[in-house]
Amino acid sequence: MLGGGENLIEAVAQIGKLALEREQKSTVDQLIEDPGYPYSLNILLHEKNDEFSWEGTEIEETSDDFRQYLFRNGSSRGTNYSPTARITTLSNTYQQKVLGWFKKVQRSGNSTNSYFSAIYQLLVDQQTSILAELEEKFTQLNDRAIISLKVNGQFLYDIPPFVDAFLFLVNEKDLELSAYNQVCSICGERKDTVIGKMSVFRFYTLDKPGFVTGGFDEQQAWRNYPVCLACKTFIEEGRRIIEDRLRFNFYGLSYLLIPKFILSPNLDDEDYQSIFQFLYSQDKEIRLQHKKAQSFMTTEEDILETLADIHNTLAINLIFLQKIQSAERILLLIEDVLPSRLKELFRAKIHVEQLLYSEGTHPFHFGFLRTFFSSSADKYFLDIVDSVFKKRSLHFPFLLKFIMQEIRKDFFEAESNPSFFYKVRQAIAVVLFLEQSGVLELKGGNAMGSRFDSLFEVFGQQMDTNERKAIFLLGALTQMLLDVQQSKRNSKPFLKQLMSLKMDERTIKGLLPKVINKLQEYDAYQRSHQQLAEEISTLFMTAQKNWKMSIDELNFYFVCGMNLISKVKEVLFTKEEATIDAQ
């Protein structure tokens, strides 16, 4: 198996190739620029048996099809990539851009050498006459024009030596590191010219990929990776599309989404049509507003929901990048995610939203997770993102450490600030999402029959022991007391007993009688409270001797119970009614 880079470059080339095929553009077409001037002054040449003669000049409108002039602007002091040029002053342009071009291609050692030197000689010999004729026409025209050539009435675009020279010059820089008669790594064909070094993205060149994370072996990257000129064009077009359409923001980072077709796609297939429509529709912003698609990446739409509907004939690659001044660094590369996996993730997302939020109010996305991993914890944040896509299991205590850190920050203000509640709710959502997407182990079971079993089955898969369940329910009972305090005294002094959510086993065990006492003091110790307290003490009694739980874990289950008090009440009151009905 090769390292990550090759697979990625193939995917980029594939996107470019499909795009060009779809637009029916050739390799050359993609490189030609529109000169944007309304007229062309053409020098007309005649060729027979490699002998050239000058036939005159003509003026024509350029609006027809700009490609035929084979125009591509070079540096202002140098030549262009063909002898076609925008006229500044005729004699200068003729010297610098026309004669200059022929001089240059003769020097560059191309095999069509004699062809161009014959034309060059003619243009030098006839220079005075040609310029005189052109000057006259140009003065009459009194508008902007380009200068170009025709041979036997043919445009440069239709004359192979000019097209070859054009391609050669465009690729000249790369050709410094080229080889001849080699097999291209992308199309697998033996080609006259292949290049060994090209820059695919700013952070990635073929001879020195800038991968940092994701298993790319930098030592190996120096291997020769030959690419033919046609495939080079595909890579460039693919890169353009990806940068343009498939770059998304991601919490202070950005990511590129690169789909790769596993089977060669049938362009008429409906699945692919929708991808292409997304890839090539005109304006990303407009597109985002029109279609109400969703993603679990951010609140913004991206292409993931579209891709999730596609059978596993395609895989996606995700590259997460960080901008450091003008450079970009790869933080994470996730390769070969299948649509079936995306589907699982969307299912998990919907599951969480339905359980915890009323419809449509809080679409679940990675922002929930970001809440607990600030930008200084990018590495850990991306590590979890990686786990989610790859379905790699995550160590729960590791996650809890970050979650509790953040929750404790808001706890001081729990009395007045609702963000404590929302944060805990987000934490529960994250845990449920990770469970549902197979990243956190689904535990459950192992309990005495409890009336709250149904509740634990849904919300408490991590609460697989009686002590964990007891803590959760104690959290709920404590919240009930806090609500009573709030309504009777308009404050919640009991919060102080919770030790900034750093309670240990002893404190928790001692908390139950305190809560009961307080409720009695307020004359609010109702039947439902009593039932809940009984459940808690039974669970504590049947718990293991040694809890084997970190402080983070312990306090997390406690705040979950506080947060999900309404769900606990549901169980309490439905059961109570049922009992009353039965009597």
Ligand SMILES: [Zn+2]
């Ligand atoms: Zn190739």
